[in-house]
Amino acid sequence: MAPSREASDTGRNWQDADAGLRPTERVGVLLLNLGGPETLADVQPFLYNLFADDSIIRLPPYARFLQRPLAKLISTLRAPKSSEGYKAIGGGSPLRRITEEQAEALAQSLKGRGLDAKVYVGMRYWTPFIDDAMEQIKQDGMTHLIVIPLYPQFSISTSGSSLRLLEDIFESDPAFNDLKHSVIASWYFREGYLNAMAELIQRELQKFDNPEKTEIFFSAHGVPVSYVEQDGDPYRDEMEQCVGMIMDELANRGWNNHFSLAYQSRVGPVEWLQPYTDAKIKELGASGVKQLLAVPISFVSEHIETLEEIDMEYRELAIESGVKQWGRVPALNTNATFIDDLASMVLEKLPSAAPRPGYTPSINETMNLGPPTGRVEDILQTYDRERRVLPPPVRMWEWGWTKSAETWNGRIAMLAVLIILLLEVTTGQGVLTQWLAL
Numbered sequence: 275m276a277p278s279r280e281a282s283d284t285g286r287n288w289q290d291a292d293a294g295l296r297p298t299e300r301v302g303v304l305l306l307n308l309g310g311p312e313t314l315a316d317v318q319p320f321l322y323n324l325f326a327d328d329s330i331i332r333l334p335p336y337a338r339f340l341q342r343p344l345a346k347l348i349s350t351l352r353a354p355k356s357s358e359g360y361k362a363i364g365g366g367s368p369l370r371r372i373t374e375e376q377a378e379a380l381a382q383s384l385k386g387r388g389l390d391a392k393v394y395v396g397m398r399y400w401t402p403f404i405d406d407a408m409e410q411i412k413q414d415g416m417t418h419l420i421v422i423p424l425y426p427q428f429s430i431s432t433s434g435s436s437l438r439l440l441e442d443i444f445e446s447d448p449a450f451n452d453l454k455h456s457v458i459a460s461w462y463f464r465e466g467y468l469n470a471m472a473e474l475i476q477r478e479l480q481k482f483d484n485p486e487k488t489e490i491f492f493s494a495h496g497v498p499v500s501y502v503e504q505d506g507d508p509y510r511d512e513m514e515q516c517v518g519m520i521m522d523e524l525a526n527r528g529w530n531n532h533f534s535l536a537y538q539s540r541v542g543p544v545e546w547l548q549p550y551t552d553a554k555i556k557e558l559g560a561s562g563v564k565q566l567l568a569v570p571i572s573f574v575s576e577h578i579e580t581l582e583e584i585d586m587e588y589r590e591l592a593i594e595s596g597v598k599q600w601g602r603v604p605a606l607n608t609n610a611t612f613i614d615d616l617a618s619m620v621l622e623k624l625p626s627a628a629p630r631p632g633y634t635p636s637i638n639e640t641m642n643l644g645p646p647t648g649r650v651e652d653i654l655q656t657y658d659r660e661r662r663v664l665p666p667p668v669r670m671w672e673w674g675w676t677k678s679a680e681t682w683n684g685r686i687a688m689l690a691v692l693i694i695l696l697l698e699v700t701t702g703q704g705v706l707t708q709w710l711a712l
């Protein structure tokens with residue numbers, strides 16, 4: 275069931291005392307993000323960190339020792355292609371700069387609403403790393419930590435991966451035993467986020483010759499289909515609900531355009547979520563769509579996949595496919611409505627949020643609906659309970675760790691055992707004895 279919209283409390287003025295904090299207590303906010311290479315020299319080591327993550331390439335337990343050599347191989351093979359992309363957008367990812375701007379804007383928004391909190395940035399695959407942010411949080415003596423993954427929808431491969439790492443850090447350092455923390459696992463259903471997205475879409479639609487005839491084309495980052503269908507990743511469900519809720523908000527504003535959702539940026543030859551963005555663009559062009567507005571939906575900052583893949587590759591493909599007018603909705607970045615909603619998420623999670631007088635719980639809280647919030651362990655327990663291993667989503671060659679190679683290796687081994695048994699039964703001698711006798 276789709277969660278209902280969760281109203282934010284934008285406009286309410288909080289004071290530290292309202293937040294239930296004692297004078298000695300200090301609030302930190304940790305924004306989790308993916309990270310990106312800042313220079314071309316960073317590309318291969320960044321890719322290494324990404325592929326060395328066992329939430330990205332999931333090997334069976336007996337093959338775990340191969341994780342790092344495999345990451346080294348895949349990152350080296352992929353680096354030239356990725357570097358081309360980063361070169362095309364100026365030689366590096368803008369992700370660190372934008373995330374730090376978001377952190378600063380959030381701190382200001384909280385301050386304006388009476389809460390003096392420090393906002394940290396923790397990246398999964400590049401600097402500033404999550405470990406470094408946590409070290410700083412420890413040194414700063416924070417007593418409360420609100421963790422917000424900057425992914426509106428939850429995926430095991432993104433928010434899940436960062437939370438697993440955070441869980442390890444909490445478990446391995448007793449200094450964090452007293453740190454009260456709360457994680458907001460996903461937040462695509464929040465009113466502030468939906469309003470901000472609808473506002474941006476509406477603004478771009480108005481630039482078209484026939485705004486109401488424009489196809490609204492949501493393009494989300496894909497994940498391998500096995501994550502969703504075998505491992506219970508809620509990503510696809512949350513994505514579909516999110517798109518539905520944005521379209522509802524647009525309908526409230528009088529927009530009833532046709533829309534579609536597709537998945538981009540697949541890596542390797544395994545099946546990813548469908549429809550694929552490139553195939554869908556061709557299909558829309560062939561069906562006569564002439565005006566197309568692309569909406570990046572799984573991420574809140576500009577990055578290589580908006581600036582290069584959508585703005586360059588998909589734009590060109592759309593024009594080749596017959597689209598006459600093309601537009602793209604900018605990422606939220608430091609959009610004020612979005613940042614204020616992040617501030618509301620923080621304020622709602624502070625100690626006094628639930629019990630304070632006059633507090634009206636949202637329908638999600640009352641009915642216990644919607645994605646959970648809570649401690650890292652609770653979130654992982656809900657979404658990634660069994661921590662099942664999957665076949666590696668990225669397969670770079672056919673002779674390596676593939677389903678077919680495993681099947682054939684197994685068959686050859688069984689045949690060899692049968693031949694050995696047959697020889698022993700027919701000759702009465704062990705195979706080694708026979709070889710040694712030769």
Ligand SMILES: C=CC1=C(C)c2cc3[nH]c(cc4nc(cc5[nH]c(cc1n2)c(C)c5CCC(=O)O)C(CCC(=O)O)=C4C)c(C)c3C=C
Pocket residue numbers: 308309310311321324329330352355356367368369425429431432495496497498541572573576577578579667668
């Ligand atoms: C919600 C967003 C994302 C999901 C889900 C996701 C899953 C996922 N990604 C890869 C492989 C790569 N991702 C890369 C870059 C990249 N990925 C995301 C977001 C999600 N990834 C972002 C925002 C970025 C860009 C960062 C930046 O530098 O701006 C890359 C590197 C770029 C490239 O070579 O294409 C790879 C590789 C997998 C395998 C995966 C799920 C299993």
Ligand SMILES: [Fe+2]
Pocket residue numbers: 495539
């Ligand atoms: Fe990715």
